[in-house]
Amino acid sequence: MKPSLFKLIGLLAILVSIASCGKKDQDSKVDPAFGQYISSFTSGYISKTAFLTIHLADASKQFTEPQGQIDMNLFDFSPSVAGEAFWIDNQTIEFRPKEYLTSATTYQIEFELGKVLDVESKFQTFNYQVKTPEQSFEVFVEGTTTYDDKSLVWSFLKGSLNSVDYLSGEEVEKLLHAEQNNKRLKIRWTHDASGKTHYYAIDSVVRKDQAGYVLLEWSGKDIGLDISGNKKYEIPALSDFKMMSATVVQSPSQFIKIQFSDPVKKDQDLEGLIRVEGESNLKFVIEDSEVKVYPDDRLKGNKIIYLTTGIKNIMGSKLSKAEKVEVNFVEVKPAVRISGNGTILPGTDGMVFPFEAVNLEAVDVKIVRIYESNIRQFLQVNNLSGSSQLTRVGRPIVQKKINLTSENQIDYGNWNNFTLDLSKIITQEPGAIYRVEIGFRRSYSLYACEDDTADEEEGDLD
CATH class of the missing domain: 2.60.40.3710 (Immunoglobulin-like)
Structure with missing residues (x-):
């Protein structure tokens, strides 16, 4: 077999990330038997701005056209959510809420699977749930920067406001106020596209012969959040370099x-x-x-x-x-990442997939095969490392736990290089493309969490 007939795609996908060590709410369990009809779905904690997607295992005869609105009622929410459903392709349906979801809310969802696929009677309705996080924010102060490096008199004070979930620029700019010597100071804002990180610069901070301070005050009252606080940031005297x-x-x-x-x-x-x-x-x-x-x-x-x-x-x-x-x-929290550019051509020494990990004793490996007959369709909407519309052209062939610990004396608290010999877990098929996903579960962590009994969430039926 010539190497040009076989390509291996490595694209990092964190399947279950560890954002904190706190206890998670228990999700309602989804019947895994639905996996024969639904390959994946939006689940778990989601942003209040999120769209909800269902990937069908097979093409639907009800499909009209890409981005075509679906007239029939497929989704029922409790509490109710107004919105519209659209075909993304003949296997993908996306529900788009008309307004943002409510924070700190669990939504029970019924999806009328029997309206888009021919299914057994007990699979007519697919029940699952999603949750939105409780909104909160923190204010961080970084420090002052002078406007002119030849003068220490005038400067601006910079920092950030970070929120748990999306906040609009208009909402954020109501939260923070600053003053110096009883004079309100102007705040310039730069808002990250995620709506979760917002950078501020407080203008016209003055240094004098005597030390002073800038008073920062924040309150979430105007946007319905019971959060408030203040901080005095010291402005040293002109003669005081500290x-x-x-x-x-x-x-x-x-x-x-x-x-x-x-x-x-x-x-x-x-x-x-x-x-x-x-x-x-x-x-x-x-x-x-x-x-x-x-x-x-x-x-x-x-x-x-x-x-x-x-x-x-x-x-x-x-x-x-x-x-x-x-x-x-x-210590660094558990994480994984890909080494190199993610594309590997097999050679005589096998197919070696490199990756890096920190504070993990194991990782989960999932491999999706894109069949030779579907490669043209796959490349119409992807480059070689893409993942769009993957369920239309491929199927998972391997889902496996790989242990990382060994007798070698290495510091697992640092980023370490690992390799996975894929020739030992898949059989090479000429012309096929393989997509490799590496992720981890909470139980694989070597990080010292206060509560190691936290539940894991699962939201993929592949």
Whole structure:
């Protein structure tokens, strides 16, 4: 067999991610026998902005045209949801709510499967549920940045507001207010497309001969949320060059972010001026009033950071006093990711699929075969690593747990490289395309969670 007749597609898909270690609500169980008619469906926790999709295992005779509206009533919600259903293709139906779903709500759904496929009487109605998360938000303050690196008088204070679920820009801009010296300050906003991360810049923050502060106040009252709080962010005196904060960033690479009151002089050598307890070979990156400190190896636990008065700002003034602060290097939460570009051509040494994992003892591998006769149809709507309309052209052939632990002494708390020899779990078929998904379950975690008894959710009938 020539390698050109066989291609293996590796596309990372986190099937069950671990966002936290809290207890999850128990979902109502779905009869797996529906898998002969439904290959997958939208389930579990979803955004209030989400559309709900049903992928049929076979083409429906009721299909009209792509994006064609469906006249018959296929979905029934409790509590009720107004909306419309559309054909995406002859195996995919999408329900689009007319308004956003309600936060913190469980929706019981009845899908009239018997109206779109010929099924046995006991499979006429498919019952399942989805949930929307409870809305909440947090305000984070990053630090000040000067408008002009030749003057320390005027600056802006930047940070972010992060929400659990989608919030519109209009809603977010009602939440936060800022003032200095009893004067309301203008806030500029940049809203991420997800509607969950919103960046702010508080304009016209002034530094004077005496220390002061910017008062940030937030309240969710205007959008129906019982959340409020405030924070005073210190604005040092003009003559006071000082450290404001030190935090640890864990991903994608680990470093310590030190925020100063003033822009830091860029051409100075910080070796010895900034030290980390028990560490050497530190690397430093100066970005305005931030210094990023990169350790030679990943660190764990608590470490003391030392700053000497030799550190200079852009005006040549030295740090007003030496500082000592303790930071905590928290372990990375469990995750998996693909190594390389995800496309592999088999050779004489087999088909080796590389991936990376952290804090996991095992992963789940799922392989979907796209049949040779369907490849043209698949490539009409995909590139080689695509996944659109996959249920029309392929079927799962392998779903398997793969253990990652071994007798080798490696640190599973760091990102490690692993390989999967696919020649040992699938039989190569000339002309076929294979899509590999790697995911994990909560029970595979090596991360120290407070509650390891949390339930898992499943929402795929493949």
